[in-house]
Each structure stands twice: as C-alpha cells, then as structure tokens.
Amino acid sequence: METAHSSVLYESVANDISALIHSGTLGHGERVPSVRRMSRQRRVSISTVLQAYHLLENRGLIEARPQSGYYVRAPLRPAAEPAISKPPRSPQLVGVHALASLVLECGSRQDIVQLGAAIPSPEMVPTARLQRIVSAIARRQPQSISTYSLPPGREELRRQIARRARDWGVSLTADEIIITNGCIEAVNLCLRAVAKPGDIIALESPTYFGLLQIIESLGMKALEIPTHPRNGISLEALALAIQREKVKACIIMPNVSNPLGSTMPDTAKKRLVRMLAEHDIPLIEDGVYSALHFNATPPFATKAYDKKGMVMLCSSFTKTFAPGFRVGWVAPGRYFAQVQMLKFISSVGVSDLLQLTIAEFLESGGYDRLLRTLRRTYAHQLELVKHAVYRHFPRETKVTRPSGGYVLWVEMPADVDSVELYQQALKEGIGIAPGAMFSASNRYRNCLRINCGIPWSDRTERALARIGELAHELVLGSAPPPA
Numbered sequence: 001m002e003t004a005h006s007s008v009l010y011e012s013v014a015n016d017i018s019a020l021i022h023s024g025t026l027g028h029g030e031r032v033p034s035v036r037r038m039s040r041q042r043r044v045s046i047s048t049v050l051q052a053y054h055l056l057e058n059r060g061l062i063e064a065r066p067q068s069g070y071y072v073r074a075p076l077r078p079a080a081e082p083a084i085s086k087p088p089r090s091p092q093l094v095g096v097h098a099l100a101s102l103v104l105e106c107g108s109r110q111d112i113v114q115l116g117a118a119i120p121s122p123e124m125v126p127t128a129r130l131q132r133i134v135s136a137i138a139r140r141q142p143q144s145i146s147t148y149s150l151p152p153g154r155e156e157l158r159r160q161i162a163r164r165a166r167d168w169g170v171s172l173t174a175d176e177i178i179i180t181n182g183c184i185e186a187v188n189l190c191l192r193a194v195a196k197p198g199d200i201i202a203l204e205s206p207t208y209f210g211l212l213q214i215i216e217s218l219g220m221k222a223l224e225i226p227t228h229p230r231n232g233i234s235l236e237a238l239a240l241a242i243q244r245e246k247v248k249a250c251i252i253m254p255n256v257s258n259p260l261g262s263t264m265p266d267t268a269k270k271r272l273v274r275m276l277a278e279h280d281i282p283l284i285e286d287g288v289y290s291a292l293h294f295n296a297t298p299p300f301a302t303k304a305y306d307k308k309g310m311v312m313l314c315s316s317f318t319k320t321f322a323p324g325f326r327v328g329w330v331a332p333g334r335y336f337a338q339v340q341m342l343k344f345i346s347s348v349g350v351s352d353l354l355q356l357t358i359a360e361f362l363e364s365g366g367y368d369r370l371l372r373t374l375r376r377t378y379a380h381q382l383e384l385v386k387h388a389v390y391r392h393f394p395r396e397t398k399v400t401r402p403s404g405g406y407v408l409w410v411e412m413p414a415d416v417d418s419v420e421l422y423q424q425a426l427k428e429g430i431g432i433a434p435g436a437m438f439s440a441s442n443r444y445r446n447c448l449r450i451n452c453g454i455p456w457s458d459r460t461e462r463a464l465a466r467i468g469e470l471a472h473e474l475v476l477g478s479a480p481p482p483a
Contacts, residue, residue: 013052032070082411087205087224092440094216113463116431149349153179156359169304183288186314186330193338194282199248206438208258222440232264256289259449261402273305287315293404309333378406392468406453
C-alpha cells in the first residue's frame with residue numbers, strides 16, 4: 001500500500017535502481033525487473049513503477065525494448081575534460097562583485113531551479129536534530145543567548161575542531177583556533193592580516209568568486225595561476241609567477257576546489273608549502289569542501305606540511321550541515337594575534353548558542369554519519385547531472401570529474417556566452433553561475449558552474465535540458481539534438 005506522496009515514491013524507486021546500475025549490480029544490457037515484479041517487490045502501484053522507469057529513461061540509464069521490457073543502457077560516451085587553464089600572466093584588478101551579487105540574489109528565490117548558487121539543499125540539512133540541540137542548550141545555558149561571545153570563541157567547539165584536524169594530518173590545539181562567521185570571514189581576516197591594498201595575491205584560475213570579491217573589496221590585485229581540473233594549481237607556473245611578481249600571499253583550495261573539484265596530490269602539497277615558505281609568502285588554505293571528498297580516507301591539508309606557521313587553514317560547516325548558522329574557523333599559525341584582533345574589531349564574536357550547538361552535534365557522532373550520507377548522495381547526483389549534460393549540451397562540451405563536493409564545471413563551445421545564457425535561463429526560472437564570475441580577467445565566458453546539491457527530479461532534468469537547448473541556440477549554426 002502506498003503511504004507517501006507519489007512523486008516521492010517513484011523517485012525513490014528510480015534512485016534505488018540507479019544505484020544498482022552505478023554500482024555494477026545491474027550491468028549494461030541486463031534486464032531490469034519487470035514493471036509488475038517491481039510493483040510487487042516495492043508494494044507500489046504499476047503507475048508508480050512506470051513513472052520511475054520513465055525517469056530512468058530520461059536519465060539515459062535504461063531503455064525500453066518492444067515486447068521484451070526494460071534494459072540497462074550502454075553508457076554514453078563521456079565528455080572530454082577541460083584542459084589546464086591559461087589565465088593572463090599579469091596581476092589584475094578584480095571586478096566580479098556586480099555579477100556575483102546578481103547570481104547570489106537568485107539563490108533565495110523559491111521559483112528558481114537553483115543550479116547556480118552552491119548551497120546545500122534544505123533536504124540535506126539535519127534541521128530537526130539541530131533544532132532539538134538548540135532548544136536543549138538554550139534551556140540548560142540561557143546565558144548563551146544573553147552574553148557576548150569574544151574571540152577566539154567557545155573552547156568546546158575549538159576542541160572538537162582540533163580533534164577533527166587530525167584526520168587531515170594537522171596537529172592543532174584548541175588554543176590555535178579562532179571561530180569566525182563562516183569561512184569567507186576567516187579568509188578575509190587572514191588576507192587583511194598579511195596584505196594591504198595594492199598587493200598581489202596569487203590564486204587558482206578559475207577560482208571561487210567569493211575569494212575574488214574579498215580581493216576586490218580590499219583593493220588588492222589577483223594573479224591568476226594556471227590550474228589543472230584534477231590536480232589543482234600548477235606549481236611550475238606559480239614558481240615563475242613568484243620570480244616575476246612580488247606576490248604577497250597565496251590563496252588556494254587544495255582539496256575539492258570550487259569550481260573545478262580538483263584535489264592536489266600530497267607530493268604537490270608538500271612542494272607548495274616548501275616553495276612558499278622559502279619566499280616567506282603566507283598560504284591561506286580554504287578547506288571548506290574538504291569534508292566532502294569522496295575517498296574514504298580524508299585528504300591531508302597543506303597545513304599538515306607546515307613547519308614555519310605560514311599556512312592559515314580556514315574552513316566552516318556551511319557546506320555540510322549548517323548553512324544558516326554561518327559558523328567557520330581558522331587556524332592562522334604565526335598570524336594568530338593579528339587575526340584575533342581583526343576578528344574582534346570586525347564583528348566581535350560568534351553566537352555562543354550556535355557554537356555550542358555545533359560542538360554537541362560533532363561530539364555526538366551525528367556529523368560523521370551525515371558526512372557518509374552526503375558523500376554518497378553528492379557523488380550520485382554529480383553523475384546524474386553529468387549524464388544530463390552529455391545528453392543535452394552541444395557535442396563539444398567538456399566537464400570536470402570532481403574529487404568531491406557538489407559542483408560541476410562545464411566548458412561549452414567558444415560561441416556560447418555563459419553570461420547571456422545566464423540571462424536567458426533566468427527568464428525561464430533557471431539559475432546558473434556563469435564562468436566569468438570565477439575569474440579576475442573575465443575569462444571562461446563559455447563556461448558555467450552547475451550546483452548538483454539539489455535532489456534530482458524531473459524539474460532538474462527539464463532545467464538542464466533547457467539550458468542545453470539555449471546553449472545550442474548560441475552556437476552558430478547549431479541545432480539541439482532530436483528529442
């Protein structure tokens with residue numbers, strides 16, 4: 001007997017079969033259980049199973065054969081990966097804020113299919129659990145609401161973060177950590193601690209637009225370094241840039257970068273830390289997506305190889321389970337005093353109540369269980385989006401193979417202007433992130449970043465298909481593939 005909403009039921013059936021296909025349990029060319037058999041097994045109606053199979057057909061995972069039933073389709077030919085980037089060699093003043101603000105403003109609209117802003121779907125956030133913890137702490141410790149919290153923040157949370165840092169090869173104590181308002185504030189404070197207006201900051205290209213916005217707001221210059229879509233920043237290019245320019249600091253996302261999803265090999269991380277230390281250049285490490293790496297063993301942070309206190313490790317919980325809390329942290333090494341002072345004069349502290357809530361959630365083991373679910377879910381959703389891109393976008397389109405997280409970088413033919421594509425898609429209720437906002441030099445106008453963090457549905461499939469159609473229309477002389 002069906003006890004849930006039909007759309008939830010058929011998507012659940014489709015997702016279960018999809019998982020069997022992706023795991024290899026159902027191989028290519030094998031017959032999928034018949035509609036009647038699946039109806040009996042799942043105790044759902046035949047119409048629900050037919051809806052599920054129709055959804056799997058749309059995803060390109062199964063095909064109907066007349067008088068025979070449904071079979072697993074052979075995999076589509078994978079799209080090629082983007083090549084290593086080629087940004088300009090000279091430092092650039094940054095001007096991405098206007099475009100980034102437009103994209104972010106759409107992130108809160110309920111009428112938009114949110115393929116632009118990289119925000120976890122509400123369905124993936126343990127809201128009820130967090131509500132119970134907040135209520136319990138507010139009753140036990142009412143002063144957590146009525147008093148100021150001062151830097152460096154609550155010891156309970158700093159102690160939990162220090163314990164977790166061991167998984168990334170980093171030995172920290174609670175006294176080496178400062179709690180911040182999200183990772184973006186942590187990076188902002190670090191940059192202000194080591195650089196001033198006019199200074200040159202080296203970073204990956206493409207890179208997270210929020211880092212560019214910080215550089216823009218502080219009147220600094222961005223020096224974009226060629227970056228490989230799987231292995232991260234080119235150390236050879238960075239070494240040449242350091243010889244050529246007076247680089248004041250370096251900002252890097254070595255594990256699960258945004259937007260590429262790249263992760264640097266450990267040997268490269270060691271070389272990076274050693275190279276920058278030899279030139280006394282601080283390294284600001286943005287590790288906000290590290291916890292969502294798909295490997296069972298977490299990758300080491302660059303700070304694991306830091307012997308001089310030059311690496312300033314920043315992260316937060318906004319991309320995993322508490323986006324609305326805006327709680328982050330930084331381990332700034334030798335720059336601790338400067339960062340703590342800047343934190344105090346910028347925003348004083350972070351809510352005691354929220355810090356204590358996160359600390360209890362971490363200590364209870366709830367976070368680890370959630371991360372296991374998130375990694376599986378996001379890996380699956382990335383694959384679904386990739387297959388949709390293969391089916392619907394122009395044939396020359398290239399996509400990344402992220403090592404974790406939930407964003408996908410898509411490189412389309414040169415004729416496609418993603419800013420124009422963004423404007424057209426927005427008119428039809430679809431949000432995307434155009435590639436130009438990930439570069440100080442207005443590069444990557446034929447690229448876009450897709451948020452794969454929203455649960456897969458027919459609505460998502462239709463939105464991606466429509467983006468593909470619009471992209472075809474922007475390619476001179478191109479027509480979309482037949483339906």
